Amino acid sequence: MTRGTFFLAAWILAGAAGTAAADVIELSISGHKFTPADVTVPANQKFQIKVTNHDPSPAEFESHDLKVEKIVVPGGTITVTAGPLKPGTYEFFDEYNPDDAKGTVTAKE
Amino acid sequence: MLATLIIVFREVLEAGLIIGIVLAATEGVARRGRWIVGGILGGISGAALLAVFAGALANAFSGSGQELFNAAILLIAVLMLGVHITWMASHGRQMAQEMKAMGRAVVQGDRSLTAMALVVTIAVLREGSEVVLFLFGIATSTREGAAPMLLGGAAGLLAGALVSWLLYRGLVAIPMKHLFKVTNAMIALLAAGMAGQAAAILAGANMLPTLGDEVWDTSSILRDNSMVGRALHALVGYSDRPPGIQVAAFVVTLAALIMLSKLVGQGPRIARSEPRSASPAH
Numbered sequence: 001m002t003r004g005t006f007f008l009a010a011w012i013l014a015g016a017a018g019t020a021a022a023d024v025i026e027l028s029i030s031g032h033k034f035t036p037a038d039v040t041v042p043a044n045q046k047f048q049i050k051v052t053n054h055d056p057s058p059a060e061f062e063s064h065d066l067k068v069e070k071i072v073v074p075g076g077t078i079t080v081t082a083g084p085l086k087p088g089t090y091e092f093f094d095e096y097n098p099d100d101a102k103g104t105v106t107a108k109e
Numbered sequence: 110m111l112a113t114l115i116i117v118f119r120e121v122l123e124a125g126l127i128i129g130i131v132l133a134a135t136e137g138v139a140r141r142g143r144w145i146v147g148g149i150l151g152g153i154s155g156a157a158l159l160a161v162f163a164g165a166l167a168n169a170f171s172g173s174g175q176e177l178f179n180a181a182i183l184l185i186a187v188l189m190l191g192v193h194i195t196w197m198a199s200h201g202r203q204m205a206q207e208m209k210a211m212g213r214a215v216v217q218g219d220r221s222l223t224a225m226a227l228v229v230t231i232a233v234l235r236e237g238s239e240v241v242l243f244l245f246g247i248a249t250s251t252r253e254g255a256a257p258m259l260l261g262g263a264a265g266l267l268a269g270a271l272v273s274w275l276l277y278r279g280l281v282a283i284p285m286k287h288l289f290k291v292t293n294a295m296i297a298l299l300a301a302g303m304a305g306q307a308a309a310i311l312a313g314a315n316m317l318p319t320l321g322d323e324v325w326d327t328s329s330i331l332r333d334n335s336m337v338g339r340a341l342h343a344l345v346g347y348s349d350r351p352p353g354i355q356v357a358a359f360v361v362t363l364a365a366l367i368m369l370s371k372l373v374g375q376g377p378r379i380a381r382s383e384p385r386s387a388s389p390a391h
Contacts (some may be wrong), residue, residue: 057246058163060239064333067313067350070175071242073164079172081315084322096243099112 023047024079029072029094029101030054037103043087044109052077059101063092066105083107113261114268116243120236121269122336123343124152127232129276130299130344131225134193134292136281138218141225148226152233159238160245176314179235183307186231187362189224190300194366196221197293198373240266293370295344301363302346308358309351320353 025039025047032055041047051061053072062069066082085107094101128145135141159166166174196218240262247258283291311317328349332338341347346359 057249058242059246060242064349065328067309067348067352071163071167071239073167073242076164076167078167078175081313095116095239096246098116 024050025105026050026052027103028052028054029059032094032097032100034092034094034101034103038106039103040106040108041083041085042109043107044084046081046083048079048081049092049105050077050079058096060095061092062095063090063105065090066092068092069095110257110261110264113247113258114265117240117262117265118268119265119336119339120240120243121266122272122339124232124236125269125273126276126340126343127299128229129273129280130292130295131229132273132277133280133288134197134296135218135222135225136288136292138222141218141222144222144226145229148229149233151226151230152237155230155234156237156241159234160241163238163242173314173316176310176316180307180310182231182235183303183310186228187300187304187307189227189231190296190303191366191369192224193221193228194293194296194300194370195373196224197289198370297363297366297370298345300366301359302342302344304362305346305348305351305355305359309348309355312352312354317354320357322352323350324353324356326350 023041023045025041027039027049028035029051049061049066049068051059051070051072053059053074053076056074058074059072060069061072061078061080063082066080066085068080068082070078070080072078082105085105087107087109090105090107092103092105128149131145132141135145166178168174170177200218200221244259244262247262248255280292280295281288308317312319326349331341331347331349333342333347333349338347338349346355348355
C-alpha cells in the first residue's frame with residue numbers, strides 16, 4: 001500500500017509540473033461539418049485542438065488515432081490536448097454524426 | 110435508422126459487458142436482481158442528469174471537468190471492484206461450496222452487492238450520458254424523421270442488452286467450482302483496465318505525466334474502434350497505442366488486487382473475526 005501511495009504521489013507531483021505551452025488548432029462544427037476539416041500540425045510535438053459547436057444539437061469530438069473523446073454541447077467550446085504525433089494522417093470525427101462530420105490532422109516534420 | 114442502431118449499440122456495448130460480468134460474479138447472491146436493476150436505473154437517471162449539465166461540466170475546472178469527472182467515476186468503480194474481490198477472497202470458497210451442496214442456493218452478500226450496484230451505475234452513467242445526448246440531438250434535429258432514428262436507438266439498446274445477457278449466460282455455464290475464479294480474474298482485469306483508462310484520461314488533460322506517449326502500436330493488428338477492439342477496451346482497457354501511464358496504472362492496480370486477494374484469502378481467521386452484517390447463510 002505504501003508503495004502504491006508513493007507512486008500516486010510521484011505521478012501527481014510530476015503531472016503538476018508536466019504542462020507546457022502548445023499550438024492551438026481551432027475547429028468549428030456547423031451543419032454537421034468541421035471547418036477546417038483538414039489541418040496540419042508539426043510532428044513530434046504536443047498541440048491543442050479547440051472545437052466550437054455552432055449546431056443546435058450536441059456533438060462528441062472523437063478520435064481513436066489521437067486518443068481524444070469529448071462532448072461539445074450546442075454553442076459550447078472544448079479543448080483537448082493531442083500528440084506528439086509521428087508524421088502521418090490521423091482521423092477525427094463527431095461520434096454522433098460520423099458520416100458527415102469528419103476530418104484529418106496531418107503531422108509533418 | 111441502421112446508423113443510429115450501430116452508434117447506440119457501440120455506446121451500450123461497454124456498459125453491457127460490465128453488467129454481464131457483474132451478473133455472473135454475483136450469481137447466487139440473495140436480492141442481487143434488485144440491486145443490479147437499481148444500479149442500472151440509478152445509472153440512467155444519472156446519465157440524464159449528466160446530459161443536462163454536460164455544458165456546465167465541460168466548462169468546470171478550467172475546461173477539464175469532463176476528464177476529471179470521468180477519471181473520478183472510473184477510480185470509484187476500481188475501488189468498488191476491489192471491495193468485491195476482497196469480499197470474494199474471504200467468502201468465495203464457502204459460497205461455492207454451499208452453492209454446490211444446495212444447488213444454486215442463495216447466499217447473503219449485501220456489502221459486495223452495494224459495491225457491484227455502484228459499478229453498474231457508473232458503467233451505465235458513463236455510456237448512458239452519451240446515448241442521451243445523441244438521442245436528444247436526433248430528437249431536436251429536423252433533418253431526418255426522428256421516429257425511425259429513435260427506433261434504431263431502441264434496437265441498439267436491445268442489442269447491447271442481449272450481449273450483456275449472452276456474456277452472463279456464457280459465464281454461468283462454467284462449472285460452479287471454477288465460476289468465481291473466472292469472474293474474479295475478469296473483475297481484476299476490468300478494474301486494472303479502468304485504472305489504466307482513468308490514468309490515460311488524466312494524462313490527456315495534462316494532469317499526469319504520460320510516461321512515454323506510445324508504449325506499443327498495435328493499430329495495424331487490432332484497432333480501438335473495431336468491435337473487438339471496443340469489447341477488449343471495455344473488458345481489460347485495451348488501447349492500440351497506450352501511453353506509459355496507462356500501462357503502469359494497469360500493472361500496479363492488477364498487482365495490488367492480486368496481493369489484496371491473497372492477503373485476505375490467507376488470513377481467514379482474521380477475516381472471520383471481523384464484525385459484518387452479511388454473514389453467509391447456513
